[in-house]
Amino acid sequence: MEIKIRAFQEGDLAACLEVEAAAIKGSNHYMNDVLDYYRTTRGEMTVAEAEGQPVGMGKLTVLFDGSAWLELLRVHPDYQRQGVGMAIYGRYLEQLQELGCPAARMYTGVKNVASSALAEKNGFHRGPEFQGLTLNMDKADASLFWEPPVFRLLNGDEAVLELLALKEKCGGFMDINHTFYELNEKTCRGFAAQGWVYGDGKGNVLVAGARFQPEKALYIAAMGGDRRKALSFALNLAVLSGVQKICAHFPVNDGEQAAFLEKHGFERNPSDLVIMEWTKEK
Numbered sequence: 037m038e039i040k041i042r043a044f045q046e047g048d049l050a051a052c053l054e055v056e057a058a059a060i061k062g063s064n065h066y067m068n069d070v071l072d073y074y075r076t077t078r079g080e081m082t083v084a085e086a087e088g089q090p091v092g093m094g095k096l097t098v099l100f101d102g103s104a105w106l107e108l109l110r111v112h113p114d115y116q117r118q119g120v121g122m123a124i125y126g127r128y129l130e131q132l133q134e135l136g137c138p139a140a141r142m143y144t145g146v147k148n149v150a151s152s153a154l155a156e157k158n159g160f161h162r163g164p165e166f167q168g169l170t171l172n173m174d175k176a177d178a179s180l181f182w183e184p185p186v187f188r189l190l191n192g193d194e195a196v197l198e199l200l201a202l203k204e205k206c207g208g209f210m211d212i213n214h215t216f217y218e219l220n221e222k223t224c225r226g227f228a229a230q231g232w233v234y235g236d237g238k239g240n241v242l243v244a245g246a247r248f249q250p251e252k253a254l255y256i257a258a259m260g261g262d263r264r265k266a267l268s269f270a271l272n273l274a275v276l277s278g279v280q281k282i283c284a285h286f287p288v289n290d291g292e293q294a295a296f297l298e299k300h301g302f303e304r305n306p307s308d309l310v311i312m313e314w315t316k317e318k
């Protein structure tokens with residue numbers, strides 16, 4: 037089968053949405069919502085064409101620290117196991133050189149053999165694992181709404197100071213919209229510029245926001261200091277933005293954080309996630 041790799045064009049949308057719907061069972065389809073946002077990012081939305089039509093796709097996005105995030109990789113089931121995924125990875129690897137990315141990462145379910153095997157075949161290795169927790173706002177702990185702390189947006193310098201101190205606790209990564217950002221100075225500054233870092237300047241901090249689909253969910257990336265205050269502030273943010281759920285990911289071994297969130301109505305997601313990583317040879 038001949039596979040042609042090229043950048044996404046407007047006329048591809050309907051076929052790509054079909055690929056997404058066929059490749060991912062259930063309702064986690066987001067391509068249509070993120071396309072405009074993707075146009076504002078560095079890194080190509082790539083399409084794999086076979087028999088004259090798009091049968092696969094994948095996006096590379098350069099994050100605040102210059103590393104690449106690989107996302108929305110989908111191959112239509114009728115065309116799987118015929119080298120389409122490999123061809124898209126080929127374009128990813130080319131871009132890593134063109135864009136000078138020092139590292140590249142993606143996440144997948146710990147049980148997604150196809151996705152991790154494909155990544156490993158392209159020089160990626162398994163990184164840390166994360167557990168996800170979700171709060172349906174109907175189940176939010178009402179007592180936390182009434183005592184929100186006086187948090188403000190922290191600036192870049194403050195974010196660097198407060199967030200790097202949480203690095204070990206966060207397993208080295210902070211997640212917004214299932215995008216796992218490596219925690220380093222550039223990431224902290226990027227987060228502050230996005231308006232995702234809140235605190236009281238006394239060590240109590242909440243990192244929360246949405247990279248896209250802000251109407252769907254608020255992501256808590258970290259809570260530092262008094263967690264009750266941080267969660268209370270997050271609940272109030274969620275109410276203000278009208279979202280129905282709050283999502284959070286923490287290292288699988290951080291039972292304390294999970295227990296705290298479960299106590300306040302969060303439920304553990306059915307599957308844990310693993311980050312797959314590639315780093316440039318020195």
Ligand SMILES: CC(C)(COP(=O)(O)OP(=O)(O)OC[C@H]1O[C@@H](n2cnc3c(N)ncnc32)[C@H](O)[C@@H]1OP(=O)(O)O)[C@@H](O)C(=O)NCCC(=O)NCCS
Pocket residue numbers: 059060109110111112115116117118119120121122123143144145148149150151153154155157
């Ligand atoms: C993961 C996915 C993109 C792979 O695409 P693909 O076009 O089938 O992959 P390829 O044919 O290029 O496979 C290349 C290699 O990956 C590995 N691989 C792919 N599918 C596999 C499977 N089901 N089981 C085990 N290994 C697999 C193999 O090493 C394979 O080489 P081989 O066929 O010579 O053994 C595709 O299965 C898919 O779209 N899945 C649903 C969406 C998804 O899980 N996306 C990943 C992000 S979470």
